[in-house]
Each structure stands twice: as C-alpha cells, then as structure tokens.
Amino acid sequence: MAIRERLSGNEAIATALKQVNPDVVAAYPITPSTEVVHYFSQYVADGKVGTEFVAVESEHSAMSACIGAQAAGARSATVTSACGLALMWELLYVASGHRLPVTLAVINRALSGPININNDHSDSMGARDSGWIQLYSENNQEAYDNYLMSLRIAEHPDVLLPTMTCQDGFITSHAIENIELLETEAVQKFVGKYKPERHLIDGKPMSVGPYDTVQFYFEHQYQRAQAMLGAKKVILDVFKEFGELTGRKYGLFEEYKMEDAERAIVVLNSSAGTAKYVCDKLRANGEKVGVIKLRVFRPFPMAEIAKALAHVKAVAVMDKCDSFSAVGGPVFADVRSACYDLENRPLMINYIYGLGGRDVPVENFETVYAALSEVIKTGKADNFYRHVGVRGV
Amino acid sequence: MAYNLKQECCKPERFVGGHRLCAGCGAGVAVRGVLRALNPEDKSVSGVATSCLEVSSVLYPFTAWNEGYIHSAFENVAATIAGCEAAYKAKKRKGEIKDSYKFTAFAGDGGTYDIGLQSLSGALERGHDMVYVCYDNEAYMNTGLQRSSATPKFAEVSTSPVGTEIPGKMQHKKDLTEIVVGHGVPYVAQTTFTANFKDLHEKAYKAHYTPGANFLNILAPCPRGWRYAPEDLMKICKLAVDTCVWPLYEVVEGEWKLTYEPKNKLPIEDYIKEQGRFRHLFSMPNGEEMIADLQAHVDKKWEKLLKKCK
Numbered sequence: 135m136a137i138r139e140r141l142s143g144n145e146a147i148a149t150a151l152k153q154v155n156p157d158v159v160a161a162y163p164i165t166p167s168t169e170v171v172h173y174f175s176q177y178v179a180d181g182k183v184g185t186e187f188v189a190v191e192s193e194h195s196a197m198s199a200c201i202g203a204q205a206a207g208a209r210s211a212t213v214t215s216a217c218g219l220a221l222m223w224e225l226l227y228v229a230s231g232h233r234l235p236v237t238l239a240v241i242n243r244a245l246s247g248p249i250n251i252n253n254d255h256s257d258s259m260g261a262r263d264s265g266w267i268q269l270y271s272e273n274n275q276e277a278y279d280n281y282l283m284s285l286r287i288a289e290h291p292d293v294l295l296p297t298m299t300c301q302d303g304f305i306t307s308h309a310i311e312n313i314e315l316l317e318t319e320a321v322q323k324f325v326g327k328y329k330p331e332r333h334l335i336d337g338k339p340m341s342v343g344p345y346d347t348v349q350f351y352f353e354h355q356y357q358r359a360q361a362m363l364g365a366k367k368v369i370l371d372v373f374k375e376f377g378e379l380t381g382r383k384y385g386l387f388e389e390y391k392m393e394d395a396e397r398a399i400v401v402l403n404s405s406a407g408t409a410k411y412v413c414d415k416l417r418a419n420g421e422k423v424g425v426i427k428l429r430v431f432r433p434f435p436m437a438e439i440a441k442a443l444a445h446v447k448a449v450a451v452m453d454k455c456d457s458f459s460a461v462g463g464p465v466f467a468d469v470r471s472a473c474y475d476l477e478n479r480p481l482m483i484n485y486i487y488g489l490g491g492r493d494v495p496v497e498n499f500e501t502v503y504a505a506l507s508e509v510i511k512t513g514k515a516d517n518f519y520r521h522v523g524v525r526g527v
Numbered sequence: 528m529a530y531n532l533k534q535e536c537c538k539p540e541r542f543v544g545g546h547r548l549c550a551g552c553g554a555g556v557a558v559r560g561v562l563r564a565l566n567p568e569d570k571s572v573s574g575v576a577t578s579c580l581e582v583s584s585v586l587y588p589f590t591a592w593n594e595g596y597i598h599s600a601f602e603n604v605a606a607t608i609a610g611c612e613a614a615y616k617a618k619k620r621k622g623e624i625k626d627s628y629k630f631t632a633f634a635g636d637g638g639t640y641d642i643g644l645q646s647l648s649g650a651l652e653r654g655h656d657m658v659y660v661c662y663d664n665e666a667y668m669n670t671g672l673q674r675s676s677a678t679p680k681f682a683e684v685s686t687s688p689v690g691t692e693i694p695g696k697m698q699h700k701k702d703l704t705e706i707v708v709g710h711g712v713p714y715v716a717q718t719t720f721t722a723n724f725k726d727l728h729e730k731a732y733k734a735h736y737t738p739g740a741n742f743l744n745i746l747a748p749c750p751r752g753w754r755y756a757p758e759d760l761m762k763i764c765k766l767a768v769d770t771c772v773w774p775l776y777e778v779v780e781g782e783w784k785l786t787y788e789p790k791n792k793l794p795i796e797d798y799i800k801e802q803g804r805f806r807h808l809f810s811m812p813n814g815e816e817m818i819a820d821l822q823a824h825v826d827k828k829w830e831k832l833l834k835k836c837k
Contacts, residue, residue, distance in 0.1 A: 157613075157614055157617040157618060157621075158610065158613045158614055158617055160606075160610060160613070184617065184620060184621060185617065186613040186614070186616050186617040186620075188609065188610070188613050188653065189653070190606060190609075190649055190653075191645060191646075191648065191649030191652070192645060192646075192649070194602070194603060194606070194645075194646070195603060195605075195606035195609075195645075195646050195649055195650075196606075198599055198600070198603035198606035198607045198610060198646065199606045199607070199609050199610030199613060200610060201597075201599050201607060201610060202574065202597060202599070202606070202607040202608060202609065202610025202611040202612075202613075202614070203610035203611065203613050203614040203617075204610075204614075205597050205610075205611065206572065206595075206610070206611040206614035206615060206618075207614060207618065208610075208613070208614030208617055208618060210610070210614070224600055225599065225600060225603070228599050228600060232599075334572050334595040334596075334597060334611060334614075335570070335572060335595060335611070335614065335615055335618070335624055335626070335628050337570065337626055339590075339592065339593050339594050339595065339596075340595055340596070341585050341590040341592055341596040341597075342596065342597040342598070343585075343597055343598035343599055344585040344586065344587035344588075344590065344598070345581065345582045345585055345586045345587065345598075346587050347586055347587060350587045350588070
C-alpha cells in the first residue's frame with residue numbers, strides 16, 4: 135500500500151534515504167540542502183537507520199568519504215548544493231572514474247559570485263560532464279522517485295556510474311506538497327542489496343585508483359564513456375519496473391501536448407510546471423504549443439529529443455544557467471546539436487531565465503511562446519541567445 | 528614479547544618490492560615499517576595521497592600493495608580512509624564482515640602539512656579508528672622539490688631557490704605534530720628510522736592498536752631533494768635525531784614522553800653538512816650567522832620539548 139503524505143522536497147529525499155538505509159552517509163551543511171541532513175541525522179540519533187553518518191568538515195571530504203566508503207563495499211550517499219557541489223568537483227570525476235555508484239541529491243542553487251542562496255542550475259549544469267548520470271525533478275514526488283531509481287541505475291553492473299538527482303532549491307526543496315511514498319519494505323525490495331563484484335574489505339588484495347599511464351588511461355576513459363552510452367537502456371528498464379510498482383510511468387523526458395505542437399519549450403525541473411500551465415492556457419485558445427520536460431540530462435537522450443522535435447516549427451530551450459560561452463546555455467547546446475541531423479530542423483532559440491532565484495512567472499513563458507510565433511513568422515532564429523526576466527533587456 | 532627485528536621481518540610483507548621508489552628514499556621504508564607492526568591476523572586497507580609513494584607503487588596494472596589500497600586525490604586521504612573505516616563499521620555492525628581490518632592513511636608533508644591539513648583535522652576530530660602517517664621529506668618531491676610548510680629554514684628547494692638576494696626558504700618548519708596534539712587524539716608520535724627500527728615499530732604498534740584516530744610523523748629523507756648519497760639514508764636519520772632537529776617522542780592521552788635523548792647533542796652542522804640542500808650555508812659570507820640561527824631554533828624547540836616531557 136502506498137503511503138499518502140505531505141512533504142517538502144528535502145523531506146522527500148530524507149525519507150527516501152531513510153527507507154533505503156544506506157551504509158554510509160557523509161554530508162556537510164549548505165543551504166538549501168542542509169535540511170536533508172537535519173532530518174537524516176535525527177533518524178541516526180533515533181536509531182531509525184543503521185547508517186554510519188559521517189559529519190565531515192567540508193563537501194570535499196563528504197565526496198572523499200563517499201568514495202572511500204563505496205570502494206569499501208558500502209552503499210554511500212550525500213547531498214549538497216551550489217558551492218558545496220563546486221567544492222566536490224575534483225572528486226566527482228574521481229567517483230565516476232573509479233566507477234563507484236555513489237548517489238548524490240543536489241538541491242540546485244546558484245553558484246557564487248556574488249553569493250546567492252537561491253535557485254538556478256549553475257551548480258549541477260557545471261558538473262554535467264563529470265561522468266555522473268543526472269536526473270532532474272519537477273516536484274517532490276519526482277525527487278523521491280528519481281532518487282530511488284537512481285540507486286538502481288548507478289549500481290547496475292552495466293553502468294557503475296554515480297548519479298545526481300536534482301531538484302530546485304527552495305522552490306521544491308522547501309515547498310510542502312502531497313506525495314505518495316512507497317512502503318519501506320517495497321523500497322528495500324526495489325533497491326535490493328548492494329553487492330559489488332569486488333571491494334576493499336572483501337578479504338582479498340585490491341588496489342583502487344592506480345596511477346593510470348599513457349598506455350591505459352585512454353582505454354579507461356573510453357570504458358567510462360561506453361558506460362554512459364549503455365546507461366540509457368538500464369535507465370529505461372528501471373523506469374519501467376518502477377512504473378509497474380507505483381503506477382508512475384517515467385521516460386527520458388516528458389512530452390506534454392507535443393503531438394501536433396508547432397511551437398515547443400524545452401525545460402527541466404520546477405519551471406516545467408509553469409510552462410505546462412501556460413501551454414494549457416494557449417491551447418485553450420487553439421494555439422498549437424507543447425512542452426518537453428527533460429528528466430535525464432546525462433546521458434543526453436539525443437536521438438529521442440530529435441525525434442520529439444522533428445515535426446515542430448520552432449523551439450525555445452530554457453536554461454536556468456548561463457554557460458558564458460557567448461552562444462547560450464548548456465541545455466540549448468545539446469538540444470540544438472540533437473536536431474542537426476533532422477531533415478527539417480526546427481528554428482531554435484535559447485532563453486536564459488530565473489538566475490539566482492529570480493521569480494519565473496507565467497508571463498515569462500507567455501513571452502517565450504510569443505517570441506516563437508515571431509520566429510516562425512520571420513523564419514529567422516539568428517538572434518538565438520536571449521534572456522527573459524532580466525531588467526534592461 | 529620483546530621487539531626482535533629479525534622476527535618482525537619474517538612476517539609476510541604487506542608492501543612488497545618491485546615498486547619504483549628511488550634507492551635511498553624513506554617513503555617505502557616508512558610504509559613497510561608501519562604495516563609490519565600490524566598483527567598478522569589483521570587485514571589492512573591503506574589510503575595514499577597523491578605523492579611519490581602513490582605514483583611509484585601502483586602503476587596500472589601493477590601494485591606493490593598486497594592488501595587493500597586506495598588513492599583518490601591529493602588533499603583528501605584522511606577523508607577517504609575515514610570513508611573506508613565508516614564502511615567497515617557499518618558493515619561490521621550489520622554482520623557482513625567477519626575479518627578484522629585496520630585503516631591507515633599515508634601522505635607526504637605536502638599532502639599533510641599543507642593541502643591535506645583540513646581533511647586531516649576533520650578526521651582526527653571525528654575520531655575515526657585509523658592511523659594517519661605523514662612521511663615527511665620536507666618538500667614537494669613528487670612535483671620537483673618545491674617548498675612546503677615542512678621545509679626547514681634556509682633549505683634550497685625549487686620554489687625558494689638560493690639567489691643573490693634570498694638564501695633559500697626564509698621560514699622555519701611548521702610544527703605539525705604539535706598541531707595534531709592540539710586535537711586531543713589518543714596517540715601522537717614523532718619517529719624516524721633508527722638502527723633497528725624499534726622506535727618506529729613500537730610507535731606504529733601503539734598507533735594501530737590504540738582505539739581512535741592516531742598520528743605518526745615520520746621523518747623520511749629524500750636523496751634527490753636533500754642531496755645525499757642513497758646509502759646514507761640511515762646516517763641522515765641518525766644525525767637528525769642526535770642533533771635534536773627531529774626529536775623522537777610520543778604524546779599518549781596528552782602526556783608528553785621523550786623516547787630517545789641523545790647522550791651528546793650534536794651541533795646542527797653535523798646534520799646539514801651531509802645534505803646538498805644546505806650546501807650554500809658553508810660558502811655564503813653570512814653562512815655562520817645563518818647556521819647559528821638554525822641552531823638557536825633547534826635549541827629553543829628542544830628545551831621546550833624537554834619541559835613538556837618532564
């Protein structure tokens with residue numbers, strides 16, 4: 135029997151962690167993810183989990199301890215935001231390079247500087263090329279579901295890559311919404327026992343993290359890249375199994391009213407809700423608009439995205455992060471590239487939006503859909519690097 | 528049972544030959560000595576910070592570690608091995624591990640005094656059941672002999688070279704062992720290689736078998752950086768101890784104890800004249816003053832230590 139609850143996004147992650155009961159959690163406080171650690175350390179204090187909780191002195195040590203623990207055969211997890219993720223950076227590559235399926239819940243927050251504690255995606259987007267699988271969540275339910283599924287994906291022998299489950303800081307992490315939880319027993323059954331083929335304390339000699347010479351480094355990087363390629367199948371299998379268990383069916387992305395859409399918005403995390411609301415409003419006026427909400431950003435579902443956009447006339451890709459490349463944000467770069475091989479490529483523009491917690495009202499999406507109409511009218515998307523919601527633009 | 532080097536050397540090696548450390552390097556000697564002190568029935572996992580030791584002992588697909596070994600990065604060996612220890616605790620509690628394991632971190636002075644200090648401090652404060660071993664060769668030898676906060680004053684290193692205006696490093700060495708003592712951990716010791724390795728062995732044993740996060744600072748000379756002949760490793764160590772440049776002591780639950788007091792405290796010249804990194808002190812016009820400065824520093828630290836050990 136599913137449990138009906140009302141939880142914030144942070145509580146949803148903490149609850150998932152409690153139900154999974156990992157061997158080791160190593161974490162450090164940072165807004166807005168701190169709350170997860172508050173809840174979890176209370177579970178530890180109350181003996182509700184058998185986890186060894188390591189209250190480290192930095193996020194760098196949090197990820198280091200997770201790497202050590204996972205290499206020693208422990209299912210290990212951590213949570214962080216913004217600068218905390220940035221401080222982990224070096225070790226993100228080590229975790230994926232050592233093929234250690236650590237799970238990390240990212241409560242997305244803007245990176246400094248100047249310092250800002252509110253939501254955007256500059257933290258996890260910056261880590262998009264670190265060899266981690268990235269799942270994005272529209273709300274607390276998806277954060278909970280994604281986290282549970284991420285364990286199965288990470289630990290699958292064909293994958294063995296760490297996973298980041300991302301949700302929007304404050305917007306979903308602190309907003310209390312209805313949620314449907316699995317029974318702990320069902321969670322335990324779904325995630326199963328962590329049984330790595332080898333680990334440091336299995337009684338036999340093992341060296342983890344050798345110096346990798348010119349003769350071997352390239353091959354190991356190739357293997358890591360192949361694991362990311364192969365992850366898609368595992369992700370879809372895990373989503374299917376989870377769907378059968380819960381009735382909540384997930385894909386690599388969600389296509390919302392896309393069947394006959396001429397204009398589409400591609401977006402991820404909480405703003406997808408606002409985009410869908412605006413989409414509905416315009417649909418009521420007979421406008422052919424749709425939304426694509428990305429769930430899986432790494433591995434990037436290139437062929438599927440291209441297929442989903444093949445019939446669309448114009449697309450606006452929303453980036454809650456500027457990559458300062460002078461040609462747009464990271465999601466745009468990938469979506470635009472995905473469409474390159476299409477016979478009839480849609481016109482495509484990019485919007486940087488909502489940085490540093492700037493409110494993203496329905497008007498933003500109305501502006502974007504209107505701009506797409508203009509793009510279709512003129513047949514031109516040359517001025518593609520745009521901003522919405524910023525003063526003076 | 529009384530210490531017997533011959534018997535100890537009959538134990539199976541946990542860190543075996545075939546690694547690529549230089550002849551006359553102290554790092555491998557330190558590792559063998561520390562791991563030799565483990566009881567044969569205990570298994571072990573060693574974490575190693577990025578260092579000469581790391582790049583020389585585990586070159587894929589080879590390893591000199593006949594047991595558990597992990598390298599993750601430069602500044603985080605304390606947190607990494609703490610993670611291993613946490614995994615062991617959790618799995619032991621759940622009844623998933625039958626063997627008894629000991630956890631040891633190895634890092635050079637750069638990975639300990641400098642870039643790894645935060646990670647070390649955190650692990651010490653949290654009290655993981657582990658031993659942190661600093662093999663102190665007083666500079667970043669792996670990257671090409673650069674200065675660290677463990678480099679002694681006036682030593683010539685590649686980022687504080689001897690020039691016409693500046694005669695080598697201008698600051699005294701940081702006293703890391705005292706910083707570790709400030710953490711209030713159960714067992715802290717300073718040691719190096721003495722004739723029969725008894726000092727190192729006994730301290731390593733206590734560090735391994737005193738519950739909690741314990742620390743060994745081992746002076747581990749580097750023939751390339753210090754510029755001495757490889758066969759002189761033991762001689763250099765003995766001079767470091769007999770000049771009181773590197774006193775041998777331990778701090779057990781906050782109680783300071785000298786483990787060796789030289790009968791005749793030798794002048795610092797005896798130690799530095801054996802090393803090319805101090806050669807300029809014997810040719811520069813104000814070399815005598817500089818040597819006197821070093822001697823005064825050693826004397827002051829030694830007197831303070833004697834007081835603490837009374």
